[in-house]
Amino acid sequence: MTDADDQLPQTLDEARAESTRLTDLIVGARDAYYGRDAEIVDDQTYDGWMRRLEALERTFPEVQGQDSPTLSVGAAQGSMFAPVEHAERMLSLDNVFSTDELAEWCAKTQSAAGRAVRWLLELKIDGLAISLRYEHGVLVSAATRGDGRVGEDVTVNAAQVTGIPSRLAGSGHPPLVEVRGEVYIPVAAFDELNALQARLRERVIAGGLARGGGDEEKLTRSAARRFPAFANPRNAASGGLRQQLDKKNGMELEAGKARLASLRLLVHGIGAWPSPPVASQSEVYGVLAEWGLPTSPSFRTSDDIDGVSAFVGYYGEHRHDVEHEIDGVVVKVDDLALHDELGATSRAPRWAIAYKYPPEQVNTTLLDIVVSVGRTGRVTPFAVMAPARVAGSVVRQATLHNQEVVVAKGVLIGDTVVLRKAGDVIPEVLGPVVELRDGTERAFVMPTHCPECGALLAPAKEGDIDVRCPNTRACPAQVRGRVEHIGSRGALDIEALGEVTAAALTQPSVPAEPPLRTEAGLFELTLDELVPIEVVVRDAETGEPKLDDETGEPVKRAPFRRNPTTAEKKEGLTGPQPSAQALTLLEELEKAKTKELWRFLVALSIRHVGPVAARALAQWFGSIAAIRAAVRDELAAVEGVGGIIADSLIEWFAVDWHREIVERWERAGARMEIPGHPGPGAAVAAGGVLEGLTVVATGTLEGYTREGAQEAIIAAGGKAASSVSKKTDFVAAGPGAGSKLAKAEDLGVRIIDAAQFKILVEQGPAALDALAPDAG
DNA sequence: CACCCTCGAGTTCA
DNA sequence: CTCGAGGGTG
Numbered sequence: 075m076t077d078a079d080d081q082l083p084q085t086l087d088e089a090r091a092e093s094t095r096l097t098d099l100i101v102g103a104r105d106a107y108y109g110r111d112a113e114i115v116d117d118q119t120y121d122g123w124m125r126r127l128e129a130l131e132r133t134f135p136e137v138q139g140q141d142s143p144t145l146s147v148g149a150a151q152g153s154m155f156a157p158v159e160h161a162e163r164m165l166s167l168d169n170v171f172s173t174d175e176l177a178e179w180c181a182k183t184q185s186a187a188g189r190a191v192r193w194l195l196e197l198k199i200d201g202l203a204i205s206l207r208y209e210h211g212v213l214v215s216a217a218t219r220g221d222g223r224v225g226e227d228v229t230v231n232a233a234q235v236t237g238i239p240s241r242l243a244g245s246g247h248p249p250l251v252e253v254r255g256e257v258y259i260p261v262a263a264f265d266e267l268n269a270l271q272a273r274l275r276e277r278v279i280a281g282g283l284a285r286g287g288g289d290e291e292k293l294t295r296s297a298a299r300r301f302p303a304f305a306n307p308r309n310a311a312s313g314g315l316r317q318q319l320d321k322k323n324g325m326e327l328e329a330g331k332a333r334l335a336s337l338r339l340l341v342h343g344i345g346a347w348p349s350p351p352v353a354s355q356s357e358v359y360g361v362l363a364e365w366g367l368p369t370s371p372s373f374r375t376s377d378d379i380d381g382v383s384a385f386v387g388y389y390g391e392h393r394h395d396v397e398h399e400i401d402g403v404v405v406k407v408d409d410l411a412l413h414d415e416l417g418a419t420s421r422a423p424r425w426a427i428a429y430k431y432p433p434e435q436v437n438t439t440l441l442d443i444v445v446s447v448g449r450t451g452r453v454t455p456f457a458v459m460a461p462a463r464v465a466g467s468v469v470r471q472a473t474l475h476n477q478e479v480v481v482a483k484g485v486l487i488g489d490t491v492v493l494r495k496a497g498d499v500i501p502e503v504l505g506p507v508v509e510l511r512d513g514t515e516r517a518f519v520m521p522t523h524c525p526e527c528g529a530l531l532a533p534a535k536e537g538d539i540d541v542r543c544p545n546t547r548a549c550p551a552q553v554r555g556r557v558e559h560i561g562s563r564g565a566l567d568i569e570a571l572g573e574v575t576a577a578a579l580t581q582p583s584v585p586a587e588p589p590l591r592t593e594a595g596l597f598e599l600t601l602d603e604l605v606p607i608e609v610v611v612r613d614a615e616t617g618e619p620k621l622d623d624e625t626g627e628p629v630k631r632a633p634f635r636r637n638p639t640t641a642e643k644k645e646g647l648t649g650p651q652p653s654a655q656a657l658t659l660l661e662e663l664e665k666a667k668t669k670e671l672w673r674f675l676v677a678l679s680i681r682h683v684g685p686v687a688a689r690a691l692a693q694w695f696g697s698i699a700a701i702r703a704a705v706r707d708e709l710a711a712v713e714g715v716g717g718i719i720a721d722s723l724i725e726w727f728a729v730d731w732h733r734e735i736v737e738r739w740e741r742a743g744a745r746m747e748i749p750g751h752p753g754p755g756a757a758v759a760a761g762g763v764l765e766g767l768t769v770v771a772t773g774t775l776e777g778y779t780r781e782g783a784q785e786a787i788i789a790a791g792g793k794a795a796s797s798v799s800k801k802t803d804f805v806a807a808g809p810g811a812g813s814k815l816a817k818a819e820d821l822g823v824r825i826i827d828a829a830q831f832k833i834l835v836e837q838g839p840a841a842l843d844a845l846a847p848d849a850g
Numbered sequence: 851c852a853c854c855c856t857c858g859a860g861t862t863c864a
Numbered sequence: 865c866t867c868g869a870g871g872g873t874g
Contacts (some may be wrong), residue, residue, distance in 0.1 A: 473859065540869080684856060685857095686857090718870090
């Protein structure tokens with residue numbers, strides 16, 4: 075007896091094995107119950123299996139197939155559509171998740187067949203399975219899969235779908251044939267559909283405001299409910315086929331029609347067809363095409379395993395070159411006679427298998443929405459999710475940007491949400507799976523007070539969406555964030571001053587005061603101060619302090635000290651010794667004192683002053699003192715600095731404890747000036763081979779680090795921009811270049827490689843042209 | 851008033 | 865790396 079609350083498997087493979095086992099049990103029991111009127115298990119056991127499977131799928135969303143019983147049961151209940159019994163059971167496919175498993179399956183099937191097998195290879199469309207019943211060439215019903223035996227009647231909508239003929243072409247059609255296929259929305263049409271939803275939302279809001287409907291937030295919420303952004307093409311297709319247009323009107327009708335119009339069909343098989351006139355599946359496709367049914371243009375056949383691997387490999391690389399989303403490849407035995415010989419299990423044929431690519435989108439549970447406080451005090455809500463493996467890594471969190479984005483995405487705490495990696499890197503919550511709600515979900519409410527220090531949160535100025543914690547000086551989150559920022563690469567680049575060290579230096583180290591209450595004392599740290607520091611170890615997932623198993627006391631760690639070695643003890647050293655980390659930190663702080671002026675400016679966390687503005691200011695004024703002494707107009711005269719940044723600087727220097735930071739850093743030996751700089755307004759050292767040119771570096775450029783490439787551009791007198799625009803003159807792209815390369819191609823910006831980049835920054839564009847006059 | 855650009859934030863991996 | 869927000873510039 076398996077209980078839902080038992081220990082869940084630790085690995086994905088175990089989870090997969092168990093979920094397959096449970097699915098077989100559940101489907102078997104359900105088939106027996108519905109199909110043969112036989113009850114093979116009691117209700118309690120059946121419920122137990124379902125709950126266990128649900129628990130598994132919550133923890134390992136990737137094991138949940140499109141045809142999981144947890145989905146079909148929920149969907150079938152409360153359906154407004156009439157049931158339709160399939161003439162031939164609509165089976166699903168068994169899955170494999172690696173090429174090894176696939177090769178194994180092929181070998182096994184080959185030997186079961188007892189003769190040479192021709193493989194039929196096709197793409198597995200991420201859509202909605204449908205069965206079309208034609209009698210004497212006339213469409214009589216269209217049904218979803220349902221539980222495989224009985225589906226939902228969606229004939230009325232299906233008749234409207236592009237590619238579903240009401241009458242088959244040609245003549246001599248069999249009295250009965252069931253055509254199986256996949257209804258989907260092309261990726262491009264999906265994007266348009268979401269754009270339409272967004273326009274309709276805006277229309278609702280604008281209309282409401284014009285009518286004096288007042289409360290914009292309420293209107294936004296209602297608009298998001300009426301015209302939600304669709305999480306993915308499959309959900310949009312599923313809903314599109316199952317909507318009840320006759321009950322809609324006005325804008326909802328418009329949206330519904332657009333949704334229906336975006337649906338497409340591709341057929342990939344037959345259900346009932348008593349005596350097909352051909353001997354292979356690929357020939358079946360020929361017949362279906364003659365009947366006017368849309369077949370996939372991308373299927374292939376292969377007589378050997380190498381062809382199978384090549385097909386899988388090719389589409390692994392070219393997933394996005396197809397007009398629809400694909401989640402894998404289907405490998406079938408082509409010979410129809412072998413289909414009969416090999417037969418089927420209770421839920422899947424033995425003559426076909428689905429190879430699944432690692433999912434780029436998965437479902438997971440939104441456990442909570444919590445907020446974080448950044449170094450500037452900005453409060454950002456982010457999603458806390460059940461761990462989910464997506465595009466090759468496990469994701470637990472994703473930013474939700476601000477309250478409005480939370481509302482616009484329409485997610486509620488407790489929802490099953492669709493998760494992906496934007497650009498294959500950044501986790502992003504796309505939206506909720508509304509169909510899986512059970513009523514226990516609740517809306518996110520933005521906190522009114524800072525979760526770290528309790529201060530009242532407020533927008534920085536009227537009309538801002540972002541709210542901020544005003545407790546700049548003492549809010550632990552802000553101090554920690556600023557100290558960490560000082561150590562970051564874009565600022566003073568202090569090795570050993572990262573997230574963990576910043577936290578250790580600023581959090582109250584039991585039982586004493588934190589060594590740093592603000593960043594002012596950073597350069598005054600001594601070994602004596604560092605060594606005693608103890609930090610409470612927190613659980614990576616929950617953020618709760620870890621407790622010792624025996625004593626129940628919080629576990630502490632002392633990152634800056636170690637026990638003396640035996641050799642040291644012999645020399646009479648008994649007490650704790652400073653750790654390597656402590657020594658590195660102090661060395662690096664010492665080195666940081668003579669870094670470039672602009673780095674200090676960035677390190678001060680002045681609003682709107684990032685590396686670019688800081689460089690311009692540093693170059694113009696030559697010292698922090700000169701910047702501090704400047705008036706608004708003098709600051710705004712600097713290129714790239716306007717009134718707002720000027721105000722921001724003046725406001726910053728007007729604060730006592732801000733000036734104290736600068737003073738104490740200087741007193742500790744920080745050199746906050748450019749040696750030999752002639753004073754404010756000095757002519758910018760012009761010239762250089764790249765003067766007037768804007769260059770963007772992206773990807774890995776051999777011989778340069780990311781910063782090194784930017785330094786090289788600036789050193790040569792060029793502008794190192796961070797994004798590609800039509801003003802960009804060159805894009806230096808190495809392996810791993812992403813969207814910037816694509817954008818450069820789009821805009822026709824000249825693209826160069828690492829070797830050409832080296833020539834460009836050392837000798838200028840002319841040398842590049844002399845070398846390769848036909849490039850670009 | 852368009853653009854284009856920078857800032858700031860969260861997140862993961864080599 | 866990507867996004868939203870908002871500043872700067874022509």
